[in-house]
Amino acid sequence: LGVGVVIRSLVGTSDKEGFIVWTNIPKGQLYHQTIEVARPVEVQIDARGSFEKPGVLATYGWIINQLDHSVVWQMTPQNTKLEQGQLGRTVSTFTLPKGVYSVYYSSYGDRQVPAGERTLWAKLTGDDDRAWFSEAERWYMALKTTRKEQAVDVRLIEYREETPHRSDIWNLQRQTGFKNERFNFEVKAPSRVHLLAMGDYVGQFTDFAKIAKLENGDVVWKMTYDNTKHAGGSLRNRVFEGEIWLQPGIYQVLFESDMTHHYTGWEDNPPLNPTAWGVCMRVVSGYEANIGELRPFDxxxxxxxxxxxxxxxxxxxxxxxxxxxxxxxxxxxxxxxxxxxxxxxxxxxxxxxxxxxxxxxxxxxxxxxxxxxxxxxxxxxxxxxxxxxxxxxxxxxxxxxxxxxxxxxxxxxxxxxxxxxxxxxxxxxxRGGLDEVIKDVLDGARDAIEDVRGSLRPTNGAFGENERVLVNLIRIGNQEAVSEPLELVESRNVLRIIALGENEAGRWRDYGWIEDAKGRKVWEMRMNETIPAGGDNRNRLFDGQVILKAGTYRVHYQSNGTHAFGDFSFGPPDSPAGWGIRIAEVQE
The missing domain is CATH 2.60.120 (Jelly Rolls)
Structure with missing residues (x-):
């Protein structure tokens, strides 16, 4: 995304000052703003959230460095003072070095944490309403520079997606729900890869990554509770980061997700680095030549x-x-x-x-x-x-x-x-094999023709600016047989052909074709390569491309005794003056 300067990020109404002021924050939201710091500045953060229970915050803010995704500040139970009810407030002052940062505030809470204080209604009915639910819209977060003259050193910018690293084998982060994404790769010699995989664990993994050998389906690595750690936020957020060895073979890395708790639809507090949800596999330096995308057709x-x-x-x-x-x-x-x-x-x-x-x-x-x-x-x-x-x-x-x-x-x-x-x-x-397909090709086509792209689109009968007219046999009346030479000197010639003719019950009455120097047909109008031309059903249009090799050709058109230009016995086509054949060279 491009960079755009924003004077102030303001949500809600408040008398608080700062380049970010989020107030009246409701339950179930994730606020996010990217900032760019031009030179080191001292900032003050004033934030309020709620405790789930002593020692556990339900709503809070944090800041990460976008360069390495490290947490540079976080609202924690240790730096947050309990006010009244479940509310807590922190006021922190620290220095932000030059760089780009992501500022977050989450108010989802965490249903994976045993409920702390419940509402009176919850106690009576046994539901899961928690006391902090009623404190929604009393939460806020405000950031400002401690010295007003430093305000110019901080600007708000649009979020910028990271450019894929040159060592990335597969980067599939920011994953949404209900995904089953796969990437196939080949390892030619023993190699090390670095994996960053983040997913959802509630008794078992529902969003997860794994690697399997395609030759036999054996899983060589997968996310487990024991090889992952808490990724911050809800207890369900788990992350694996480390290196693994892969022996020579053919592999598939997979990321699967269900419909719950994902990058665009959090159910509980997201991880501290939300954009890493998914998997990124990167080859370790020195092993780049050993690993590449699988090309099965080779x-x-x-x-x-x-x-x-x-x-x-x-x-x-x-x-x-x-x-x-x-x-x-x-x-x-x-x-x-x-x-x-x-x-x-x-x-x-x-x-x-x-x-x-x-x-x-x-x-x-x-x-x-x-x-x-x-x-x-x-x-x-x-x-x-x-x-x-x-x-x-x-x-x-x-x-x-x-x-x-x-x-x-x-x-x-x-x-x-x-x-x-x-x-x-x-x-x-x-039946119907390639030999029969080749037999069905016109006598000269096997030597002269490279491709036919039949009836590409409806047409208004006009050639484009990049198309030079070579043959113009139009306004063909009844009982005519006309032809023009066509000399092609390039080894590969892309021609656009517009031909209008009459086909009755599968038989051509008026039609065009092309012959080579030996008199063999290399192209002709065919029913299955034409489309209706308007008017009566017998009016057919070929508007497509034919690629011919260099050579001397002759373009022909002939008509029978009824239904042609100047005397259409049945309904005329949409472009009656184009009855016949026109050919133009497409200058690619």
Whole structure:
């Protein structure tokens, strides 16, 4: 966040002076303000809170240094004088060195502490109302410089999130509720890492971090009550900070949280360093070259049904000679809560070992219906069957909307985590495999075409400023056959094609195409790559990109005897003058 100067932080009404004045503080709040001190200043803090019982404060303030998160001042039972009821007040004077600090006041209390004095009503009814509850809005905290001329050396700034440290392997702090975050990494040689993990313990950990080996699922480290300590605030706040050794292997660090007591929803007093809620793993100096993010697609592929086409039904058998940790990945079409292109894994008897879960799918780039799922599992030695089925549209090389970012991963694949895994695999069998996809490609496309991004968006028929018109065959009437040459000199040419034509019951009446120098078609209008063009349903529009290699081409357009520019027998399209084909070079 950027820095913004604030003259004064004022909450409530009070005659107290200071650059921070919080008064009339209600129950169940966490106040926070970041300050920047330009040079050492002497400050006075006047604060009031409530005791839960003798020796235990329920509400209080504190200050931490943002550089190292050390506590530089805290309202404690020792520096707080009991006034009346449960109220206590502290007045402290000390020097703040140059730096950036976070000032806090919390009024949540701590339900984990056995109740001190209860209200009369609580005593009669047996509920948990505590005496200090009634003292809400009598709490305050005020900070000021002891010398007025030093006031200019303190300014209030917006909270600044820390820049990730260059040694951070994974930084997942400030965690909210109901999270299940994971990070996979590889250790190539024995290494030391530093861990800072903070979570919630109420009889057991509900917010916690752990590290497991992905090859076999063994947990090598996790937060326990014995290896953590109190993190300040409520007794439920626990923190682990220290170094651990990791042997060579593939690991996953995980942070899980429930819906209670988290960074944006405290139920009891937060830890003294609230922003550390979560986990941060940092490589110890000298071991940086040994640890890095896991890249599973660089590992040995055991089996893969990749780039399948429409109506595919494929199976690939493979054999593992030993217990093996694997990474499985599938990518396909998910729409309206249904999986239309599905990959899964079976054992030799046909029982499902792994299958995708819609709730765990994430976007794969391009159109939102492109989804992907992955998992790390351990398989016993034996024979398995990798399976993939697809429906009749939106498949590899036949995208009817934007394709995914890594379209070569469309399908399902499985990779060995260990480099010494022993396996063998048969070729995929069934219908709709890559061979059939390639056969379906136009004769010349395999040599000339790199990609087709069909019907990217609705269009107003206009090219953009970065698009130079190369071909303009429009206003095509009935019974015409026209063409223009297209010479491309760059090794990779991104072309935007806008083509309007007529398709009746699956057959093209008016349409455009591109041929290479040998007369082979390298691109043509296809129904599943076009969208409605307005007017009658037979009006179809291709507005997308085609990437062609260098070469000599010819662009063609032909029409039949009915329904064309100047004589639309049925409802005309939204842009009738664009009937035909136009091509522009996209200057990327």
């Amino acid at each position: 590992h040995p592929m055991i089996a893969g049904i990749l780039r399948p086409g429409d109506d595919a039904d494929l199976v690939q058998r493979f054999t593992l000679q030993q217990k093996t940790g694997v990474y499985i990945h599938t990518m396909g079409e998910y729409t309206d809560g249904e999986v239309f292109d599905k990959g899964w894994l079976e054992n030799e008897a046909g029982a499902i070992v792994w299958e995708p879960k819609i709730s765990e799918a994430r976007e794969a780039g391009g159109n939102p219906k492109n989804r992907q799922e992955d998992d790390f599992i351990t398989l016993d030695a034996g024979v398995y069957q990798l399976r993939f089925k697809s429906d009749g549209s939106h498949s590899y090389n036949k995208w009817n909307v934007n394709p995914p970012e890594n379209k070569e991963r469309w399908g399902v694949s499985i990779y060995a985590l260990a480099s010494d895994a022993v396996f063998s695999a048969e070729e995929p069998v069934g």
